[in-house]
Amino acid sequence: MRLFPAGRPVRLRSGVAAAVAAGLLTAGLAAPAFADGDPPQTDQLWIHEPYERTLPLATDGGQPQTRTLGVGIYHDNANFTVTDGKLAVDVSGLAGVAEVTWPDNCTPSGTSAVCDIPVVPTIGNDYEDQVFLTVRAADGAAVGARGRITYEATATGGPDGTLTAPHESFDTTLTVGSGPDLVIDPVAGIEGARPGDERTIPFKVTNKGNESANGFTVKLIASYGLTDLTRYDACAYTTTDGADNAPSNRAVCAFDRVLAPGDSFELPEPLTVRLAPHALSERLDIDVEPGDGAQDIDSENDYVVLQIGADNTADFSVTGDAISGAAGETATAELTFKNNGPAWLGNLGSGDPVAEVRLIVPQGTTVTGAPSGCYPRTLDGGYYPNRKGAPRYDCDMPYWVRENTRRTFAFSVRVDTVVPGATGAVSIHPPYGRFGQYPFAFDPDLTNNTAVLTVN
Numbered sequence: 001m002r003l004f005p006a007g008r009p010v011r012l013r014s015g016v017a018a019a020v021a022a023g024l025l026t027a028g029l030a031a032p033a034f035a036d037g038d039p040p041q042t043d044q045l046w047i048h049e050p051y052e053r054t055l056p057l058a059t060d061g062g063q064p065q066t067r068t069l070g071v072g073i074y075h076d077n078a079n080f081t082v083t084d085g086k087l088a089v090d091v092s093g094l095a096g097v098a099e100v101t102w103p104d105n106c107t108p109s110g111t112s113a114v115c116d117i118p119v120v121p122t123i124g125n126d127y128e129d130q131v132f133l134t135v136r137a138a139d140g141a142a143v144g145a146r147g148r149i150t151y152e153a154t155a156t157g158g159p160d161g162t163l164t165a166p167h168e169s170f171d172t173t174l175t176v177g178s179g180p181d182l183v184i185d186p187v188a189g190i191e192g193a194r195p196g197d198e199r200t201i202p203f204k205v206t207n208k209g210n211e212s213a214n215g216f217t218v219k220l221i222a223s224y225g226l227t228d229l230t231r232y233d234a235c236a237y238t239t240t241d242g243a244d245n246a247p248s249n250r251a252v253c254a255f256d257r258v259l260a261p262g263d264s265f266e267l268p269e270p271l272t273v274r275l276a277p278h279a280l281s282e283r284l285d286i287d288v289e290p291g292d293g294a295q296d297i298d299s300e301n302d303y304v305v306l307q308i309g310a311d312n313t314a315d316f317s318v319t320g321d322a323i324s325g326a327a328g329e330t331a332t333a334e335l336t337f338k339n340n341g342p343a344w345l346g347n348l349g350s351g352d353p354v355a356e357v358r359l360i361v362p363q364g365t366t367v368t369g370a371p372s373g374c375y376p377r378t379l380d381g382g383y384y385p386n387r388k389g390a391p392r393y394d395c396d397m398p399y400w401v402r403e404n405t406r407r408t409f410a411f412s413v414r415v416d417t418v419v420p421g422a423t424g425a426v427s428i429h430p431p432y433g434r435f436g437q438y439p440f441a442f443d444p445d446l447t448n449n450t451a452v453l454t455v456n
Contacts, residue, residue: 041077041079041159042076042077042159043075043076043077043080043082043157043158043159043163044075044076044158044163045073045074045075045082045085045120045153045154045155045158045163045164045165046073046074046075046076046165046166047071047072047073047087047151047152047153047165047169047170048071048072048073048074048127048129049069049071049149049151049170049171049172050069050070050071050172050300051172051173052172052173052174052175053067053069053135053172053173053174053175053298053300054174054175054176054177054181054297054298055067055098055135055136055137055141055174055175055176055177056137056176056177056178056179056181056208056209056210056297056298057137057141057143057176057177057178057210058137058210059210059261059262063136064136064137064210065136065208065210066101066134066135066136067134067135067136067298068132068133068134068135069132069133069134069135069149069172070129070131070132071087071089071129071130071131071132071133071151071172072087072117072121072127072128072129072130072131073085073087073117073120073130073153073155073165074120074121074122074123074127075120075121075122075123075155075157075158075163076122076123077122077158078122078124080157080158080159081157082119082120082122082155082156082157082158082163083118083119083120083155083156083157084116084118084155084156085116085117085118085119085120085130085153085154085155086114086115086116086117086153086154086155087114087115087117087130087131087151087152087153088112088113088114088115088151088152088153089106089112089113089114089115089131089133089149089150089151090111090112090149090150090151090152091111091112091113091149092110092111092112093147093148093149093150094111094135094138094147094148094149094174095111095147096138096140096141096145096147097137097138097141097145097146097147097174097176098135098136098137098138098141098147098174098176099135099136099137099138099139100133100134100135100149101133101134101135102133103115103131103132103133103134105117105130105131106131115130115131117130117131117155120155120157120163133149135174137176138176141176142176143176143177143178144175144176144177145175145176146173146174146175146176147173147174148171148172148173148174149171149172149174150168150170150171151165151170151171151172152165152167152168152170153165153170177297177298178209178210178211178297179209179210179211179290179294179295179296179297180207180209180211180212180213180259180261180290180294180296180297181207181208181209181210181296181297181298181301181302182205182206182207182208182209182213182216182259182288182289182290182296182301182302183205183206183207183208183298183301183302184203184204184205184286184288184301184302184303184304185202185203185204185205185206186304187201187202187203187286187304187306189306189307189308189309190306190307190308190309191309192309192311193275193279193308193309193310193311194275194310194311194312195275195276195277195278195279195310195312195342196274196275196277197274197275197310198228198272198273198274198275199272199273199274199275199308200270200271200272201270201271201272201273201284201306202271203266203267203271203286204264204265204266205218205259205264205265205288205302206259206262206263206264206265207259207260207261207262207263207264208261208262208301209261209296209297209298210261211261211294212258212259212260212261213258213259213290213291213294214258214290214291214292214294215254215255215256215257215258215290215291215292216255216257216259216265216288216289216290216291217252217253217254217255217288217289217291218235218251218252218253218255218267218286218287218288219250219251219252219253219285219286219287219288219289220235220250220251220252220253220271220284220285220286221248221249221250221284221285221287222248222249222250222273222282222284222285223246223248223282223283223284223346223348224242224246224247224248224249224276224278224282224344224346224400224402225275225276225278225279225280225281225282225310225343225344226249226273226274226275226276226279226282226284226308227249227273227274227275227276228272228273228274229249229251229271229272229273230267230269230270230271230272230273232251232253232267232268232269234253234254234255235251235252235253236251236252236253237249237250237251238250238251242400242402245400246346246348246399246400247402254291256291273308275308275310277342278312278341278342278343278344278402278403279308279310279312279343280309280310280312280313280314280343280344280345280442281307281309281310281345281346281442282307282308282309282310283305283306283307283308283348283349284305284306284308285303285304285305285306286303286304286305286306287302287303288302288303289302305349310343312342312343312442313342313343313442313443313444314339314340314341314342314343314344314345314403314440314442314443315339315340315341315443315444315445315448316337316338316339316340316355316428316440316443316448316449317337317338317339317340317428317445317448317449318335318336318337318338318357318426318427318428318448318449318450318451319335319336319338319426319451320333320335320424320426320451320452320453320454321333321334321335321453321454322453322454322455323413323453323454323455323456324455324456325415325455325456326415326418327415327416327417327418328414328415328416329414329415330368330412330413330414330415331412331413331415332410332411332412332413333410333411333413333453334408334409334410334411335357335359335395335408335409335411335426335451335453336406336407336408336409337355337357337397337405337406337407337408337409337428338405338406338407339401339402339403339404339405339406340404341403341404342403343403343442344400344401344402344403344405345400345401345442346399346400346401347399347400348399348400350399351399352399352431352432353396353397353398353399353431354397354398354399354400354401354431355397355401355428355429355430355431355440356394356395356396356397356428356429356430356431357374357394357395357397357409357426357427357428358392358393358394358395358425358426358427358428358429359374359392359393359395359409359411359424359425359426359453360379360391360392360424360425360426361390361391361392361393361413361424362413362419362422362423362424362453362454362455363419363422363424364415364416364417364418364419364422364455365413365414365415365416365422365424365455366388366389366413366414366416367388367389367390367393367411367412367413367414368388368389368412368413368414369388369411369412370387370388370393370411370412371395371409371410371411373395373396373409374393374394374395374396374409374411375393375394375395375396376388376389376390376392376393377390377391377392377393377394378390378391378392379391379392381394393411395409396431413453413455415455415456418456419455419456420456421454421456422454422455422456423452423453423454423455424452424453424455425450425452425453426450426451426452426453427449427450427451428449428450
C-alpha cells in the first residue's frame with residue numbers, strides 16, 4: 001500500500017470527504033502507529049512519483065518548455081538504516097511524446113537509467129525527492145499524445161538486508177497539451193510569528209503555457225487564525241462560521257487581464273494577513289484558474305499552501321466524573337474535554353482529530369452505552385469486537401477546536417460489583433501516533449491532561 005499520493009497538496013477542507021492526509025506541503029507523511037512496546041521488525045521500500053503531468057507544445061515555433069518531475073524512494077521503519085538506493089527509470093514509453101534530460105545522479109543506458117540514492121529516508125516531514133527529471137514535449141508531438149514513465153527500486157537494509165519496491169506499481173503519465181499554464185511562484189512558510197503580527201505574503205503568477213489566459217480567478221482561503229486579508233476591488237469576501245467545518249476567511253478575485261505566454265501578474269498592492277490572538281498553526285491556500293472557460297494544462301502548479309506558525313499555546317484539559325450506584329444500577333458518567341486557549345487548533349491538512357479522550361473503565365463496572373465517536377478497545381489499544389463491555393474507549397474529537405471549545409462524552413456505566421473507591425483513568429492523547437503515547441507540543445500544562453472516573 002502506498003503511504004501518500006503524488007500530486008498537489010491537500011486543499012483546505014470544504015467538506016468531510018476532503019479529510020484525507022495527502023501532500024507533503026501540508027501535514028506531511030504520517031508516522032506509523034504501533035501498539036505499546038517495540039514496533040514490528042518489518043520494513044518496505046516505496047517510490048514517490050508524480051502521477052501525471054501535462055507538457056505544453058512550443059509557442060510560435062520555439063522550443064517546448066521543460067517541466068521538472070521530482071521522484072524519490074523511502075522506507076517505513078526508522079529502526080533500520082537503508083542505503084545504496086537504486087531507482088530504475090524506464091522512459092521507453094515516451095517515444096514520440098516526450099524527451100527526458102537525466103540528472104547527474106542517474107546513469108542512462110538507451111531508454112532507461114539507474115539513479116543512485118546513497119541514503120534512503122524514512123517517511124516523515126523531512127522527506128524530499130532525490131531524482132529530478134527534466135522533460136519536454138517531443139518535436140512533432142501532437143496535442144493529446146500520451147506516454148508513460150515506469151519505475152522500480154531496490155536498496156540495502158531492512159530486516160533481510162535487501163528491500164525492493166513493489167514490482168510494476170509506480171509510473172507517471174505524460175500528456176502533450178496546449179493552453180495556458182498559470183504557475184504561482186513558490187512561497188516560503190513562516191515560523192515564529194506572534195499573535196497580532198501582520199505579515200506580507202509574496203504573490204506572483206506567470207503563464208508558462210503556450211496560449212494566453214483571457215482573464216483569471218484567484219482564490220484565497222485563510223484559516224481561522226488569520227484575519228484582515230487585504231481588500232481588493234476585484235474580490236468578494238466571505239467568512240465561514242465553522243458550523244460543520246473549520247471556520248475560515250475567504251476571497252474570490254476575478255481579474256480580466258490577458259496573460260500571454262511568459263507574462264506575469266502581481267496583485268495591485270501587497271497581500272497581507274494578520275495573526276489573530278488565537279492563531280497557532282495556520283495556513284493560507286492560494287489557487288489560480290484561467291478564465292473564459294479555459295482549462296489549465298497543468299493543475300499541479302497553480303495551487304500553493306503557505307504554512308504560518310505562531311508562537312502560541314493551547315491548553316487542553318480533561319475532567320472526569322464521580323458516580324455511584326448499587327449492584328445492577330446504571331449511572332451516567334460525563335467526561336469533558338476543554339480547550340482553555342488562548343489558541344485554537346485545526347489539523348487542516350490531515351483531517352485527523354485534534355485529540356482522543358480515553359477512558360479506562362473502572363473495576364466492577366461495565367459500559368453499556370458509549371457516545372458516537374467513541375471506539376471500544378482492548379486495554380493495550382487493540383481491536384475489541386463489541387460496543388458494550390470493553391475495558392477501554394477512545395473518543396475522537398473533531399479535526400478542529402476553537403480557543404474555548406468544550407465537549408462532553410456521556411457514558412452509561414453499570415455497577416456490577418460495588419468496589420468502594422474504584423477508579424478509572426481518563427486522559428487525552430494525540431491521535432494515532434503510537435496510539436497517542438506522547439504529549440501535545442503546544443500544550444503548556446500537561447498536568448490537566450489526566451483525570452479519574454470514580455465509582456462509589
